[in-house]
Amino acid sequence: MLLLTAGFDPFTAGEGEFEPPTIGEFYPEVIAFEGTPFALNRIMLIRLLVTTLLIVLFTLWANRFRKSTATGQFVPGRFQMFGEISLNFVRKSIAHEQLGEKDGDRFLPLLTTIFFIVLGMNITGIVPGLNIAGTSVIGLPIILAGAAYVTFIYAGVKAHGVMFFKNALFPAGVPKAFYVLVTPIEFLSTFILRPVTLALRLMMNMIAGHLLLVLCFTATHFFVLYSDGAFKAFGLLTFTFGFVFTLFEILVAFLQAYVFTLLTTVYIQLSLADEH
Amino acid sequence: MTIGIHELLMPTSASANPLIPAVADIVWSAVVFAILLVFFWVKVLPNFKKNIDARTEAIEGRLAQAEKAQAEAAAKTANIEAEQAEARAEAAQIRESARAEGAAILAELKEQASLEAARMAETAKKQIEAERQSAIISLRAEVGALALDLASAVVAQNLKDDKNASSMVSGFLADLEKDSKKN
Numbered sequence: 001m002l003l004l005t006a007g008f009d010p011f012t013a014g015e016g017e018f019e020p021p022t023i024g025e026f027y028p029e030v031i032a033f034e035g036t037p038f039a040l041n042r043i044m045l046i047r048l049l050v051t052t053l054l055i056v057l058f059t060l061w062a063n064r065f066r067k068s069t070a071t072g073q074f075v076p077g078r079f080q081m082f083g084e085i086s087l088n089f090v091r092k093s094i095a096h097e098q099l100g101e102k103d104g105d106r107f108l109p110l111l112t113t114i115f116f117i118v119l120g121m122n123i124t125g126i127v128p129g130l131n132i133a134g135t136s137v138i139g140l141p142i143i144l145a146g147a148a149y150v151t152f153i154y155a156g157v158k159a160h161g162v163m164f165f166k167n168a169l170f171p172a173g174v175p176k177a178f179y180v181l182v183t184p185i186e187f188l189s190t191f192i193l194r195p196v197t198l199a200l201r202l203m204m205n206m207i208a209g210h211l212l213l214v215l216c217f218t219a220t221h222f223f224v225l226y227s228d229g230a231f232k233a234f235g236l237l238t239f240t241f242g243f244v245f246t247l248f249e250i251l252v253a254f255l256q257a258y259v260f261t262l263l264t265t266v267y268i269q270l271s272l273a274d275e276h
Numbered sequence: 277m278t279i280g281i282h283e284l285l286m287p288t289s290a291s292a293n294p295l296i297p298a299v300a301d302i303v304w305s306a307v308v309f310a311i312l313l314v315f316f317w318v319k320v321l322p323n324f325k326k327n328i329d330a331r332t333e334a335i336e337g338r339l340a341q342a343e344k345a346q347a348e349a350a351a352k353t354a355n356i357e358a359e360q361a362e363a364r365a366e367a368a369q370i371r372e373s374a375r376a377e378g379a380a381i382l383a384e385l386k387e388q389a390s391l392e393a394a395r396m397a398e399t400a401k402k403q404i405e406a407e408r409q410s411a412i413i414s415l416r417a418e419v420g421a422l423a424l425d426l427a428s429a430v431v432a433q434n435l436k437d438d439k440n441a442s443s444m445v446s447g448f449l450a451d452l453e454k455d456s457k458k459n
Contacts, residue, residue: 023294026294030300033300036300037299037300037303038300038303038304039298039299039300040300040304041300044300044301044304047304047305047308048304048308050308051308051311051312054312054315055311055312055315058315058316058319058320059319059320061320061324062319062320062323062324063323065323065324065326065327066323066326066327068327068330068331069323069326069327069330072330072334074330074331074334074335083324084324084328087320087321087324105325108321109313109316109317109321110313112316112320112321113309113312113313113316113317116312116316117308117309117312137294137297137301138294138295138296138297138301139297139298139301139302139304139305140301140305140308140309142297142302142305143302143305143306143309144305144309147309147313200295203294207294
């Protein structure tokens with residue numbers, strides 16, 4: 001319990017008083033380099049921790065792959081198999097499915113990076129002791145959506161040159177007069193809303209999940225410790241909610257990683273397609 | 277959900293707008309993203325792809341190898357079968373020729389034997405004929421002599437007595453008999 005509510009600042013929650021979680025949750029105090037562009041707070045540390053863990057895990061896998069290639073021992077062990085399934089999920093189920101093998105492999109580094117960053121950063125939201133998602137502050141979603149944005153425009157320009165913008169803004173088969181209406185809509189949806197929705201969908205999901213969990217567990221804390229008699233039973237109810245939402249957050253963490261990567265892939269695919 | 281969040285967001289200070297990123301937030305996000313992008317691009321994915329490709333190649337290579345071995349074995353079996361058939365045919369031929377040869381030898385022997393028998397029979401016939409001839413010749417000579425003896429005796433007796441002539445003939449015959457017994 002104590003660990004699960006670690007993101008909750010005990011000093012703002014006065015004794016015996018129920019304090020709902022606030023947006024301040026996502027702006028913990030700066031620990032180091034205050035006032036510089038490298039100011040570190042808890043969430044930035046969580047991001048660095050996740051980055052380190054991802055590098056350690058995937059280095060182990062990469063070394064295993066290299067060893068397997070070098071020795072010709074092609075029957076994978078359980079650990080290697082797990083790495084293969086993880087990487088193949090992005091490679092086969094997302095990239096190859098949408099883009100085909102050639103283009104899928106071309107954009108695979110970005111897609112793999114996006115998927116595992118989002119999954120890794122999301123999952124910290126339910127890891128005891130961390131309790132907040134690395135993606136719940138807008139910076140990382142903006143960087144990821146920006147990468148997706150740059151990549152799908154790059155893919156379109158590389159494939160069709162300037163015609164990419166013409167195809168995107170002036171879709172074929174529409175009477176010329178309608179372009180007055182269609183072109184602004186297309187511009188808005190393709191070049192503004194795509195990256196914005198990518199970033200906001202991810203961040204809002206993580207913020208909402210975190211607030212729900214904190215709400216459930218602070219309520220449990222309050223009911224069990226500071227309420228009288230029958231109200232203590234509410235604590236059990238709120239705890240059950242918290243537990244169920246924790247499980248739900250695991251699903252959401254995975255689902256948001258999948259959705260972010262899939263949508264990036266679909267945008268690239270739409271840019272590569274001959275007719276927009 | 278949005279309304280709920282909105283309500284939760286409301287009581288906070290104006291400085292904490294979750295949609296406006298702090299500089300440090302962007303900086304650290306970019307650092308994290310750049311590190312991981314390079315890491316996946318340079319280290320993880322190339323090794324992964326190489327491993328997958330090498331495995332596919334190995335599996336295909338082994339399949340081809342197995343196919344080749346199978347084809348070789350089939351060829352070997354066909355070869356052996358052909359050789360066996362050839363050997364069997366050869367054996368049959370040898371047997372056949374041996375039988376023919378045996379028959380030929382048998383026929384030759386039979387012919388030889390019958391020729392020999394015919395020759396022997398011929399020889400025997402000739403010998404018998406020769407003996408008969410010599411017997412006839414000797415008999416003829418003896419009968420001549422005997423006839424001469426008889427004639428001379430008859431002539432000598434006739435001069436004396438007719439009666440004596442008959443006794444002389446009987447005596448001659450008796451002598452003849454004695455002679456033949458003596459001989």
